[in-house]
Amino acid sequence: MNNNEQRYLTIEEVISLPQFRDTAICPDGKKVAYVKQTSDWDGNSYPQHVWVYDRQKETHYPVTAGNIESIHPRWSPNSQQLAYLSFVGEGDKKRKQIFLHSSDQVDRIQVTYSENNVDSFKWSPDGKGIFYITQRGESEKQKKRKEMYGEFSYIDEDFEYNMLYYLEVGNSQNRKWNQYPKDLREKNEEKAIALISDLDVHIQGFDVSPDGKRVVFIGTPTPRIIDHLEQTLYMLDVETKGITTLDVSPLLAGNVLFSPDGSKICYTRYLEEKAFFNNMILETYHLESKETTRLAKKIDENIFPIVWTNLGILISWQAKTNILAGLVSEEDELLYLVDKEDMVATSPTITTEGDVFVCVKATSEQAAEVYVNDQKITDQYKLYEGKLKSKKEVIVWKTKDGLEIEGVLSLPVDYDPSKSYPLIVAVHGGPTGTSFATPTTHKYQPIESFVEKGFLVLEPNYRGSAGYGETFRKANIRKLGLGDYEDVISGVDYLIETRGVDPEKVGILGWSQGGYISAFCATYSNRFKAISVGAGISNWMTYYVNTDVTHFTRFYLGSDPWKDEAIYRETSPMTYINNASTPTLIQHGEVDPRVPVPNAYELYRGLKDVGVDTKLVIYKGMQHGSTKPGLNRAILKQNLDWFCHYILGEPLDEERVY
Template sequence: MKKSFLLISLLCSVTLIFAQQAPHFISPSDVYSLKQVKDPTVSPDGKWILYGVSKADSIKDAFSTKLFMVSWDGVETVSLTEQTKNPSSYAWSPDGKYISFMASPSKEEKEDHGNQLFLMDRRGGEPVQLTDIHGEIQSYDWKKDGKQILFVVKDPNMADTAKSKIRKPYAIDRYHFKQDYEGYLDNRKSHVYLFDLASKKLDTLTKGTYDEASASFSPDGNSVVYVSNITESPDRNTNTDIFVIDVKNNRSVKQITTHKGGDFSPKFSPNNESIAFFKSISGDAYNAYDQPQLCVANVKTGDIEVISSSLDRPITTFTWAPDNKHIYALVEDDRKQNIYSFDVHAKTNSLVTNAEAVFSDLSANDLGQMVVLYSDPHTPNEIYALDGETPRKVTKVHDEFLAGLKSIYVKGFKSISSDKTIVSGILYLPDSVSRNMPLVLFIHGGPVAQDDYSFDESRQILAGAGFAVAAVNYRGSSGRGFAFTKSIYADWGNKEVKDIIGAANYLIKEGIADSSKLAIAGWSYGGILTDYTIATDKRFKAAVSGAGSAFQFAMYGSDQYVLQYDEELGAPWKNVKKWIDISYPFFKVDQIKTPTLFMASQNDFNVPVIGAEQMYQAFKHAGIPTELVIYPGQNHGLSIPSYLVYRFQRHIDWFEKYLK
């Protein structure tokens, strides 16, 4: 009897262990398991790679970041900041002996001064606070000799200095007066400062009524480059130009660019003679659909060459090669993002990688050793090093997590819209043989962005719950050229909806989707397009509209896009018909049949909560099944792990209720 009992107990234990280890589809609770690898940077000697890893803490219900370094060959990994709370903006000191990062001081060390710069020995030990700067540090850059650090600092906020901790009333006089995550905007400015490590003194390099940003040293340390908008009314345009300060001699300032659009992200060449930077195609005061061109300016002559003119694709990041003749850059192209090499003098380019994947966060040291993040549909970001121009995997952060997952089937597709436009998409299925399934069109925001061949947690969770899920790079998306992106200018909810419906029709025709079980969801512009689509096509049986809007009149003055509205649409009282046209979901509520779950973030200034509230109220009035979810204290992007889990689960529950 005892032997039988022991045998049964053993079998139960084995069964339980097997069940715990059996692969499963990714689910909402995996928010707590999935890590985010961030911002790799190579040490000056090329022996180590510094990077961050962010992970959800289920007890604190918050994400925390820790720093690590891994050897160039990937053999050894060292944890660096176990006790430091969320270090950011980390970098190597020029001699490679120390690691600098931004972090909040402890309360006894004047926490009210905001984040400060810390320094720690890479071999171990506690970090030491290096600065006590009054103001908000925006960025910093080391001088090559390691004796000085360049800071961009925003003026101190004098509105929160009262002992009572009660903020002074907001007194506002700006045209652009609010911004998500920042809140209501005041007139404080950001300027460039020089910090001497020996004396701990801060020397002012710029001052006045304009903001300066993106400041960095030339390799020889004799010059500083930065960007600034010095137009008469910077709030009324997106112009930025590039300037150089002679810090060695008389601190004279030379303006390098005069383009009416944006010139930004400047980087000196290794020989100090040139500056590479991004330039907008358009010279308009504001153009939401622009894409960056890669340019090089001769510092002495001021001559500027566009070296990416033959490539009609967005360039997202670049780094100089040590030979001063080439620049490596990341380029978006139809669901992919690969590494390109640009010949500065010939103005030609060539692919370094050509994968159905996404390379991101490219950086290099002075020796030309490059590191990059790599992700594909089955792999979250890992660090890759380039041996010459050949990528090699260095980290294995996600191996354990992926070992417990059943793989989602992912493939690209192309559909044809009613006006014959070819549109690219990505399909996610529980397996390769799935057919006649309930379909969720999960629409990206932006609109200037693209769904790509990286690991997509959101869509894979929905596919794992038993849905066919489609991403659609509708017109207005990036990665297909400037004309494709700008084609929706002042014509919202028209071409994009044709593309979304065209993708649904294609997947129905291919036998993937059940035409009687269609759903749509999205966040931000994806939520806006959800509203547009259900107001156009009555076939959709369920929708989740996140951080969206439909009565666009209500957005004027309540969100952060006043400049876009004035430039692209005209003021509402001057162009009433246009504003009515782009608000058609609100005016067609009585014609909508789709049960819709609306979501919004309480503190969102990007797409304010009123966008969801108005549609929810209209649906309630019209008797359409609806619910409203408000995420307390959140901005446009959710930052609390439990809210992310809740959002995923609410999508699944809503679609199961109306589709299955």
């Protein structure tokens, strides 16, 4: 390519794109806070910082910078102070604590000194204090045991529960807390009150009544992920600390909010049964009459309530390749706050009066930016100036068993339907994930680089994907792998027939559940010329006994391996290992708790033993995904080189990533 020609975004440029999330609008609507994540190449990290946008001055400023990060901004009721979480300490002792910031004060004020992370918080309605969640810590029994014998734990028995605390901050913006030694600050200023101490439940979320006298919270029996499905709703009297259990559906599933007048609460619950693939519906509960009302009944998808305003409840939901936001009234009337098509709107929030709406929006043409009402207040799209950008198109095809599948097709700007093209299938995770037709920000699949190399890229929203209704999300039950393969290969066949794809030049890659589908294709089929398996499952039995989400497997396969070994074998890539012939790259985090690393070693050893060209890359210290731009760079470059070598015939770049 001539140096004067335009180029697509490089791998490094894609990784460097900032990301916006977690917006907050102050009650008077004059300022907006949001979190901006950037890439620190020298520090090999993705630092996050809270930024504030002053709507009157039309200016932005960061609350923190450099090595001091900040997340989760929340405005005080009088709009004068911004609370946020920031990290304190070094190494293993690094903890998230609450800090305060006010526009007329440069100093940042630390207000909590918890031994453990502060996970979430909310201002009291009068602005005098903050309610927050942090772990209770080890019991006296556990501490004594550690002193006597050293550290060990009983699986499924030793738990550290999330507890609820209240801290009065008062007029803290006028206190120069940083002028005192740490021991005096901790002694004199940390006066957190434990609101729940004797109840052995793990608090998942809460809300405070408008008068500040009650707290409604969701508790689970333990912190285990499997127990997230066993939620109970409680009401706390802040003054007496008395706790009552609310008589709501046992299918409780998510966030809880008070109505503006405090007479009702809303929450989400599963419609029929508690499982990953079932819809979470929105319901209100009258605290006196105990009557329940279902809202947003026409939405056939998971509903996420954000805030209850005077105009209705702000909700978010998916609709195919769109993420939408709207206000639903108690009369079940839905007011859309964003366009219904070609829209991915995330991190929505709104003022109580409903006059100022904030979210992060992206379309097929526009990169994700922060918007206030319809005004775009950030401008990361300038990073695309002078660059070519793949064209995104949503396509539809049908499988042999009659399912209609959508996918996002990325095309080069000079796409010529009369030409023949190689194809990469890039598979999302989940399986209840979704691929969106928005500008590329993927840090595991080098889509723009593939397009620049002349590939078409198909991202299939296979059966089980979110956004297409409950029936579609349940269509992969006891069909993992086999159904996924049909969805993928029918999409490949469709593109061979309609878009000139060369059937001899097709590759597939994915991460997590997408890695599992790639692994299945590696052993089940010879249709692909190159494959990459990222954090993928190779054997459901191995996965079942090692993962931190054991119940995930039982839901999708319908049983455990001791009762139904056949379904575990039928859906496992390792069952078909003797059929494998496709060069396969395997990428996996060393300490992945979600898809434990034995899955990678098992696939690697099997492929080696049957003579398949394969490489296994283990990323030191990495869990299920990378938190370091350097590792994402390696993952992307390894994938690009692997497919360019085995499909386009280019040499592997030994110096760069191998």
